Every structure is written in structure tokens, then in C-alpha cells.
Amino acid sequence: MSDTVWVSFEQVTKRYGSTWANRDINVSFAPGQIVGILGPNGAGKTTLLRQLVGLTRPTSGTIRVFDRPVRPGQRWVKNLIAYLPQHPLALGDLTVEEAILTSARLRGRLLADAQQQTRTLLEDLDLTSIRTRLVGSLSGGEHRLAGIASALAAPTPVMALDEPTNELDPLMRRRVWDLIQALKSPDRLILLVSHNILEAERVLDRVVILHQGTVHYDGSPAALRQDAGDVLTVTITLNDPALDVVRDLADHHLVWERQNQTYTFTAPRPVALHLLAHWLKQSGHIASVTVNEPTLEDAYLVLRQKWAPESSSEERTRS
Numbered sequence: 001m002s003d004t005v006w007v008s009f010e011q012v013t014k015r016y017g018s019t020w021a022n023r024d025i026n027v028s029f030a031p032g033q034i035v036g037i038l039g040p041n042g043a044g045k046t047t048l049l050r051q052l053v054g055l056t057r058p059t060s061g062t063i064r065v066f067d068r069p070v071r072p073g074q075r076w077v078k079n080l081i082a083y084l085p086q087h088p089l090a091l092g093d094l095t096v097e098e099a100i101l102t103s104a105r106l107r108g109r110l111l112a113d114a115q116q117q118t119r120t121l122l123e124d125l126d127l128t129s130i131r132t133r134l135v136g137s138l139s140g141g142e143h144r145l146a147g148i149a150s151a152l153a154a155p156t157p158v159m160a161l162d163e164p165t166n167e168l169d170p171l172m173r174r175r176v177w178d179l180i181q182a183l184k185s186p187d188r189l190i191l192l193v194s195h196n197i198l199e200a201e202r203v204l205d206r207v208v209i210l211h212q213g214t215v216h217y218d219g220s221p222a223a224l225r226q227d228a229g230d231v232l233t234v235t236i237t238l239n240d241p242a243l244d245v246v247r248d249l250a251d252h253h254l255v256w257e258r259q260n261q262t263y264t265f266t267a268p269r270p271v272a273l274h275l276l277a278h279w280l281k282q283s284g285h286i287a288s289v290t291v292n293e294p295t296l297e298d299a300y301l302v303l304r305q306k307w308a309p310e311s312s313s314e315e316r317t318r319s
């Protein structure tokens, strides 16, 4: 990785009344990386990207792209950064094909090249059959795919993708992650916001975690897992709901996911082993148990509990 800084946020703050969407953000990014901007709802992720592309003006602080300060409304930022917004609205009056082609042309591709790239993206993202539909008439997932195709129509040195796989089915999510991974190059910086940490993990070189507008973590996925400490992820399926797993998990202030009678949670190794031993004594109630090393998402949730212990004991719905 190069040490050259391409993008920097210097003391960036954005306030909406009494809400600090971003607060004293100091972070810089070099080319050659795919960086995941993670964090809970309302943490300030979209605000960060919108300020980067000049759609939102910071209350204070400076954002630089290639050393040049970003000011809202300037054209040069758009030529350097392809932006996939969280809720794409632009290009709604164009057909899918026109939207992709127009995006490619606006970023300087010659006509024949833009047409070729449009055909390739229509095929790669299974959009050929709906290429003549208006973007504004598409379903949520189709709309997102059209947005991704437009963002990828002329890859720029910097890409800023807000929730690229939101609303997509599992097959298309995988294709989009593959396309993002294929964009990785020593001459490109990709910043992406995602709640799908499990899938994003495959492509990420670095994670920046925002919490209540501030940077709580900045480092590699491996270091994040290490920071979470010695934890295990346990999945237990009951064949008899009489075993009060929820009470035991809540007693240890743990977060869990439940699907029917299957519970998944991540806990410090001694706590996980203690609970397993306790439950296995009542073995007639248990259909199966698996124990795994934590994923990046598991590690993230453990750290989130440390940062915000007030929300520590809860059932989490599977995304």
C-alpha cells in the first residue's frame, strides 16, 4: 500500500441542530485499499460520504481530495469520485441503459467505449431484460443495481459506495461484491458503507467504525478481531423450549440472534464455555451445538457492546 494520502478529513464536524452527525473526524485514506465505513444506524456514515462528494457542507473542518479542498457544487469532485448514494434519485427519468451510458459519458468515456461498458454491465448485473425500463419505475433491488451499474460505468480513482448491496438478493449481492473486489487496484481507493459486515469482510482491507459521529475504530479487520479479545461464537439449537437460554444470555449481558429455536451469540471464551457446560448438563433439551471463531461481524458486535454497554443485553434480528 502506498503512503500517499488521496483523501483526508481534517477536524470535520457536521451538526444538525443539537445532533452531531460527524464530530471531529480526522482520518485519511491512501490508494490501493477497500475501506469499510461501518457503524450503527445514525452513526454518521452517509454524512461522511456526502461531505466527501460535496453534497453536504461540513459545519467546520476541511476535506481534501488529492490535496484540494472540497467545496459543495464543484464539478471536479464528480470527475474523481463515483458516488453511489444510499437512496439514488438521479437519472429516474432515463431508462436503465440510458442511465448507465449517460454516467459513463459524463465521466469522459468515448461513445463506443461507453456503449461497450454499458453492455457488459447490463449482462454482469442481469439487467439486460429491463434495460428499456425507466429507472424511476424499478423495484428497490433493481434500482440499486442500476445505481451500481451507473457508478461502475466509468470507474474513477476514488469510489464512494453507500450500502452497495442493500435490497439485493443473495446471488446479486455476491456478484456485486465480486465486481467491487475486481475494482481493487493500487491506483484506486474504494470507500464503502455497509451493514452487511459478514459479506463485506471478504473485500475489506481496512475498517473505520463510526459511533455517534466519531471514529471509534480504525484498523485492519484482523486487528479488529484481536481487539474483540478471546471470544467464541456459539450456535445452539434446542429441541425443547423449556431450557431458558434467553435468561442465561441476558444474565451475562450478551447479544443474541434467534431463529425459531436456534440461538447464536458471541461471548468471551470462559463465559461461552461456562454457558455450554451449564446447558449440556441438561442435554435432553439440546438438538445441536456448534462453536466457531468469530467473524468480523461478531467481533464488531462485541466491541459495540463495550462502547455502548447500556444496550448490552438484547435480541438482535438477523439482517
Ligand SMILES: Nc1ncnc2c1ncn2[C@@H]1O[C@H](COP(=O)(O)OP(=O)(O)OP(=O)(O)O)[C@@H](O)[C@H]1O
Binding pocket: 016, 019, 020, 021, 039, 040, 041, 042, 043, 044, 045, 046, 047, 048
Ligand atoms: N438532513 C438532515 N437533517 C437533520 N438531521 C440529519 C440530516 N441528515 C442526517 N441527520 C442526522 O445525522 C445523524 C447521522 O446520520 P447519517 O445518515 O449520516 O447516519 P448513518 O450512519 O448513515 O445511518 P444509517 O446506517 O441509518 O443510514 C443521524 O442522527 C441523522 O438523523
